Amino acid sequence: MWRLVVMLGAALFCANCRSVATAPPVIEARAVIQADGTVIEPAKASGGIKPDMRPIGFSRVQTTVPRGAVIAEAKFKPLTCYYNSKLHYDSDRKLLNAVAYNDIFYRVFDGHGYRVVGNPNALFETGQRDQPDFLAGASISNVSGDFCRHVDSWSGVPDGNLSGTLRVTVNWQIYDPLRRQVVWQRDVEGVFESKTPLPGDYDLFVQHAFADTANKVAADPSLRAMVSQSPQRETTAGDTGIAMPRRPLLRQTLSAQPIDRHIDQVRAATVLIEVGEGGHGSGFLISEDGLVLTNQHVVGGQRFVRVRLISGRTLIAEVLRRHEARDVALLKLEGSGYPMLPIRENPARVAEEVYAIGAPQMTTLAWTVTRGVVSAWRPARPPGQPYELIQADVPIHGGNSGGPLLDRQGNVVGIAVIGWASDSTQRNTSLNGFIPILDGLDKLGLDLTDSVPYERWRRGLVRN
Numbered sequence: 001m002w003r004l005v006v007m008l009g010a011a012l013f014c015a016n017c018r019s020v021a022t023a024p025p026v027i028e029a030r031a032v033i034q035a036d037g038t039v040i041e042p043a044k045a046s047g048g049i050k051p052d053m054r055p056i057g058f059s060r061v062q063t064t065v066p067r068g069a070v071i072a073e074a075k076f077k078p079l080t081c082y083y084n085s086k087l088h089y090d091s092d093r094k095l096l097n098a099v100a101y102n103d104i105f106y107r108v109f110d111g112h113g114y115r116v117v118g119n120p121n122a123l124f125e126t127g128q129r130d131q132p133d134f135l136a137g138a139s140i141s142n143v144s145g146d147f148c149r150h151v152d153s154w155s156g157v158p159d160g161n162l163s164g165t166l167r168v169t170v171n172w173q174i175y176d177p178l179r180r181q182v183v184w185q186r187d188v189e190g191v192f193e194s195k196t197p198l199p200g201d202y203d204l205f206v207q208h209a210f211a212d213t214a215n216k217v218a219a220d221p222s223l224r225a226m227v228s229q230s231p232q233r234e235t236t237a238g239d240t241g242i243a244m245p246r247r248p249l250l251r252q253t254l255s256a257q258p259i260d261r262h263i264d265q266v267r268a269a270t271v272l273i274e275v276g277e278g279g280h281g282s283g284f285l286i287s288e289d290g291l292v293l294t295n296q297h298v299v300g301g302q303r304f305v306r307v308r309l310i311s312g313r314t315l316i317a318e319v320l321r322r323h324e325a326r327d328v329a330l331l332k333l334e335g336s337g338y339p340m341l342p343i344r345e346n347p348a349r350v351a352e353e354v355y356a357i358g359a360p361q362m363t364t365l366a367w368t369v370t371r372g373v374v375s376a377w378r379p380a381r382p383p384g385q386p387y388e389l390i391q392a393d394v395p396i397h398g399g400n401s402g403g404p405l406l407d408r409q410g411n412v413v414g415i416a417v418i419g420w421a422s423d424s425t426q427r428n429t430s431l432n433g434f435i436p437i438l439d440g441l442d443k444l445g446l447d448l449t450d451s452v453p454y455e456r457w458r459r460g461l462v463r464n
Contacts, residue, residue: 054134075148137175161199168213263410272308287340316333342411390435
């Protein structure tokens with residue numbers, strides 16, 4: 001009661017006294033002072049975005065703060081602040097406004113020079129080809145603060161404005177979708193203070209304190225080093241009009257055995273390629289040191305993809321080269337001693353029996369073998385079909401892309417790339433297109449060569 005008397009009495013001298021809210025500050029990348037005193041400036045303010053950053057996206061934010069927990073205290077001040085009270089984390093889940101936190105992540109990390117996937121302010125993503133190599137996630141574990149809930153001095157009723165200080169602790173994690181594991185983790189404290197009244201509720205203060213932690217994470221040297229691309233990466237080739245560096249590929253002895261007599265070895269040289277969350281395609285090994293051929297549209301804009309062998313072992317492959325128009329890509333697995341498929345240099349003949357191996361429709365159908373014949377050679381018809389194709393009726397479906405087309409002895413003659421479906425049923429009609437293998441190799445800058453020149457190149461005596 002006495003507080004009410006004080007406020008009513010004071011109001012006689014200040015009938016028009018009420019808080020005037022100011023616009024909240026803009027959330028953006030800002031300079032961060034490291035523990036050693038080093039100042040990390042935002043990249044866009046200090047020379048632009050680094051070109052060697054691998055793409056990163058934001059997964060989600062969550063909180064482990066219990067419902068009903070006290071997250072701040074509001075202090076009483078005559079004529080200015082409402083009576084003493086506690087602010088509780090309520091059931092409206094204001095801390096988890098996904099749109100707001102996604103925007104915060106984009107603004108801060110983009111400002112620090114990261115290649116952030118998914119601009120929340122873009123109406124369309126038609127030009128976006130990147131898939132994230134890393135996903136960031138944040139868990140708010142603690143919120144505490146001191147507030148003034150400003151009042152209208154005449155009525156004593158809160159006017160909807162707040163000032164004060166709020167602190168948060170956020171557990172930041174960086175997840176590698178390819179390796180399916182968290183590769184970086186930090187608990188980061190953030191703070192936001194406003195001595196002038198701001199409109200809104202405590203969630204505005206939480207978002208600004210969260211942005212403080214995001215700036216600290218984005219400026220962390222260890223994270224920047226991890227997200228930066230390896231400087232020794234081989235130059236990616238593409239349909240740019242620039243000649244691709246030539247690279248020898250060891251010519252293998254062709255198989256003379258019927259494919260059914262060594263089908264297990266043939267299937268073991270094909271792979272399942274997994275991209276992103278749920279996407280997949282096929283591919284095959286062409287060298288014992290882990291070179292894999294597939295389609296460019298299978299790997300998309302990724303630099304790394306998961307490759308699963310028939311044994312069930314999953315490996316990480318780097319995309320070394322790609323040619324978008326010809327729709328071929330060259331991957332590299334670590335290690336050596338892989339089974340491989342020999343490449344036939346004579347073109348497949350019309351009516352010749354051929355086989356396809358791949359993962360039609362779903363990953364559980366990987367290493368499916370189908371059979372058909374070469375139906376025709378289709379010449380290039382630009383602009384829609386800039387290169388020739390092998391037409392065959394061997395059944396393939398979505399997921400077969402990038403898999404091999406084989407002759408009756410298990411030698412590679414083509415690469416699965418397209419299937420034409422009925423407009424009315426969208427069912428495969430056995431009208432399928434394959435890239436001639438030698439053309440695919442040529443577009444990737446690969447030249448079949450015998451063992452002596454290849455060994456000289458491998459040992460560094462000859463550089464092409």
